[in-house]
Amino acid sequence: MSQHSYPHTAFKNDVWDEDRLTEEVAQNYVIVTELTKINSKELLEDDGAPTGNFTVTFYFESDLSEAEEAELDDLVADHTGMPPMKCRFHASSGIIGKEEEITGVDWEILGGVVTTPQFFCPTLEGIKARIVGSYKTDGNGAQIRIIEDETKVLGTFDLPGTASQWAQMQWFTTTQPSPGTHEYTLEAIKGAAGSAFVRFVSMSLLEFYA
Numbered sequence: 001m002s003q004h005s006y007p008h009t010a011f012k013n014d015v016w017d018e019d020r021l022t023e024e025v026a027q028n029y030v031i032v033t034e035l036t037k038i039n040s041k042e043l044l045e046d047d048g049a050p051t052g053n054f055t056v057t058f059y060f061e062s063d064l065s066e067a068e069e070a071e072l073d074d075l076v077a078d079h080t081g082m083p084p085m086k087c088r089f090h091a092s093s094g095i096i097g098k099e100e101e102i103t104g105v106d107w108e109i110l111g112g113v114v115t116t117p118q119f120f121c122p123t124l125e126g127i128k129a130r131i132v133g134s135y136k137t138d139g140n141g142a143q144i145r146i147i148e149d150e151t152k153v154l155g156t157f158d159l160p161g162t163a164s165q166w167a168q169m170q171w172f173t174t175t176q177p178s179p180g181t182h183e184y185t186l187e188a189i190k191g192a193a194g195s196a197f198v199r200f201v202s203m204s205l206l207e208f209y210a
Contacts, residue, residue: 001036002063006076008040008054015081016040016056023084025058029160029169030071034061085208090120092204095186096133102142102188102196110144110198112185117177117205126208129173131186133201135159136166141192146173146203148182159196172206 008014018038025035040056056076064072095111102110121127129146137159145156155173177184184203190196 002033002060003057004060004064004069004072005055005057008056010076011056011079011081012077013081016079017081017083018056020082020084021056021058021075021079024075024079025072027170027172028071028075029157029171031064031068031075032167033064033068035059036061085126085210088121088207088209090117090205090207091115092202094202095131096198096201099197099199102144102190102193102198104189107145107187107189109185110188111201112183113203114181114183115205116181118179120205121207124176124179127176128206128208129154129177129184130170130204130206131155131157131173131201132168132170132204133198134166135169135196135198136162136164137196138164138194139192142188142190142196144186144188144198147185147187148177150183150185152178154184159193159198161193164195 018040021038022035025031036059038056038058040054043051043053043055045051093113093115095113100110117127118124131146140161142159143156144159146154148154154175154177157169157171186201
């Protein structure tokens with residue numbers, strides 16, 4: 001187990017929310033070491049009087065890499081202290097089952113689904129798709145994206161280099177889907193990567209609200 005502590009002044013607004021921090025770590029694709037808990041405590045004077053200064057400590061299952069430590073520093077610096085949005089699950093669809101190699105120098109379709117997001121959630125405001133799956137790459141440069149009806153890009157994800165080892169990804173679309181029934185495809189491009197593969201990719205429809 002490893003511990004990483006920060007004074008409350010390291011956070012963007014000198015405030016923090018442990019639930020939101022847990023979500024932000026979980027959604028960060030650079031920090032792959034499991035976060036076990038977050039604790040905060042107020043520092044006291046020698047006589048036990050409160051100081052108004054707090055320390056927030058992250059506990060991880062094992063030591064973080066240098067890249068993970070740097071990412072955690074950035075995450076803390078950008079954290080606003082706002083509590084997390086509530087999330088309601090609506091539907092999930094499998095897009096890719098078996099292993100697929102990304103070979104295209106242009107965007108290529110790897111899989112897709114036809115669905116009606118508005119059927120599950122009449123109000124599309126706050127709707128996002130969460131994409132999870134496995135990938136491996138030799139070098140950086142490969143990308144995948146979710147696109148609606150071959151024209152509207154809902155979200156793009158850069159596949160970091162993994163030295164040809166399988167790793168997990170999770171990312172969210174940033175653009176809302178359109179009303180009605182549409183085709184949603186997962187597309188990929190190899191870019192500068194030496195090789196790139198994906199497998200076991202699914203897409204879940206989630207609604208975020210205050």
